[in-house]
Amino acid sequence: MLSIRDLDVHFPTPAGHVVRAVDGVSLTLKPGETVGLVGESGSGKTTVGKTLLRLVPATSGEIRIGDVDVRKLSQRGMKTLRRKAQIIFQDPHSSLNPRMTIRRAVAEGLILNTDLRGAALHTKVSDMLVSMGLPPQFHDRFPHELSGGQKQRVCIARALVLDPDLLVLDEPTSALDVSVQAQILGVLKDLRLTRPSLTQLFISHNLAVIRFLCDRVAVMYLGKIVEEGPVEQVFEDPRHPYTRALLSAVPVPSAVKRPDRIRLTGDIPSPTNVPKGCAFHTRCPIAEKGTCDTVPPAPVPLGPDRQARCHFADQTKGARDE
Numbered sequence: 289m290l291s292i293r294d295l296d297v298h299f300p301t302p303a304g305h306v307v308r309a310v311d312g313v314s315l316t317l318k319p320g321e322t323v324g325l326v327g328e329s330g331s332g333k334t335t336v337g338k339t340l341l342r343l344v345p346a347t348s349g350e351i352r353i354g355d356v357d358v359r360k361l362s363q364r365g366m367k368t369l370r371r372k373a374q375i376i377f378q379d380p381h382s383s384l385n386p387r388m389t390i391r392r393a394v395a396e397g398l399i400l401n402t403d404l405r406g407a408a409l410h411t412k413v414s415d416m417l418v419s420m421g422l423p424p425q426f427h428d429r430f431p432h433e434l435s436g437g438q439k440q441r442v443c444i445a446r447a448l449v450l451d452p453d454l455l456v457l458d459e460p461t462s463a464l465d466v467s468v469q470a471q472i473l474g475v476l477k478d479l480r481l482t483r484p485s486l487t488q489l490f491i492s493h494n495l496a497v498i499r500f501l502c503d504r505v506a507v508m509y510l511g512k513i514v515e516e517g518p519v520e521q522v523f524e525d526p527r528h529p530y531t532r533a534l535l536s537a538v539p540v541p542s543a544v545k546r547p548d549r550i551r552l553t554g555d556i557p558s559p560t561n562v563p564k565g566c567a568f569h570t571r572c573p574i575a576e577k578g579t580c581d582t583v584p585p586a587p588v589p590l591g592p593d594r595q596a597r598c599h600f601a602d603q604t605k606g607a608r609d610e
């Protein structure tokens with residue numbers, strides 16, 4: 289459904305440096321699959337999501353959504369892309385036009401991209417809003433009359449009303465209160481059942497949410513995917529030290545034994561000055577001098593759909609920590 293090959297997104301800075309926001313990312317999503325893209329701020333995950341829909345220009349590489357070569361699309365072709373692929377952003381408030389009723393906000397995409405009009409348009413919009421838990425008395429309200437969770441439901445309705453094949457969700461619950469986050473996660477979980485053919489790329493820094501919603505996960509660090517695999521395998525047996533560190537910081541119920549906390553030293557390096565060798569070696573608790581600081585690790589295959597970009601990824605679990 290979605291295929292990304294060797295994607296680079298580099299930005300020049302006024303000081304003459306180059307920000308390597310995304311650096312050689314490859315990722316494939318099968319139809320109906322939900323894949324989580326996780327990493328710290330500045331890892332490049334949001335840039336990947338925006339590049340898929342040409343909201344940020346790629347420097348090089350290939351992006352295919354179905355049979356569409358996204359980077360080669362003409363302006364006219366972009367209309368097709370907008371029907372095939374939709375994005376939901378973190379902050380629903382700034383995503384909605386304050387002067388438009390929510391009915392109009394959801395109808396707009398259909399008016400711009402389809403021939404649907406009149407009663408058929410009205411019915412489709414109303415049904416979509418109701419299916420998102422917004423009954424008819426809400427449909428002529430403006431965004432400021434809704435709560436944060438209700439606004440995010442409108443954004444989800446606006447994306448789904450076009451029946452897209454691909455949905456990119458960029459931290460869709462991060463700006464919401466915790467209780468509202470749970471409701472929206474429930475809505476997104478239901479989508480897995482009601483729209484089994486919808487392919488989703490779920491961008492988040494929250495590993496618990498990724499585990500709840502996704503089939504596979506890809507972990508990003510400084511513009512590169514450093515580990516990728518089925519969610520349960522990566523959570524049960526992480527092979528990259530960065531993934532282990534992230535997982536060791538996830539809160540668990542007190543009765544559950546948690547792995548020892550791995551505290552990373554130092555800050556994430558600047559993407560204008562990516563360390564030589566393995567980009568993670570300046571913070572890695574098991575980095576080996578002479579190897580990790582000079583030789584960039586290639587992805588190590590660890591099974592079907594499973595790989596990690598570490599020189600020691602195929603060693604037995606925990607062996608490197610001793």
Ligand code: SF4
Binds near residue numbers: 567568576585600
């Ligand atoms: Fe750490 Fe070396 Fe593996 Fe990089 S290659 S993650 S520095 S052990």
